Amino acid sequence: MTTYVYEPIRQEAGEKHRYFEIKQNMKDAPLTKHPETGEPIRRVVLGGFGALNSKGSTESASTCGCKPGSCCG
Numbered sequence: 001m002t003t004y005v006y007e008p009i010r011q012e013a014g015e016k017h018r019y020f021e022i023k024q025n026m027k028d029a030p031l032t033k034h035p036e037t038g039e040p041i042r043r044v045v046l047g048g049f050g051a052l053n054s055k056g057s058t059e060s061a062s063t064c065g066c067k068p069g070s071c072c073g
Contacts, residue, residue: 002026009040019044 001023008018022031030043 004030005044005046006031006034006041007044008034009042 002025003021003023005019006022007020020034022035024031031041033039034041
């Protein structure tokens with residue numbers, strides 16, 4: 001089973017992004033409705049070594065684990 005990140009499709013203006021994880025088989029089609037609430041959702045595609053921060057945007061990490069521009073070596 002693989003863990004995928006999803007978000008609600010309809011969000012109010014100014015509302016913070018909400019993300020949640022759902023475990024699925026890799027062969028399963030992406031969900032379109034939350035299995036518990038029934039609200040419309042979409043799968044969020046995260047690429048590379050990005051990490052989701054608390055503001056809902058992604059930051060890439062270097063191979064040593066430092067944030068971009070803050071590597072000590």
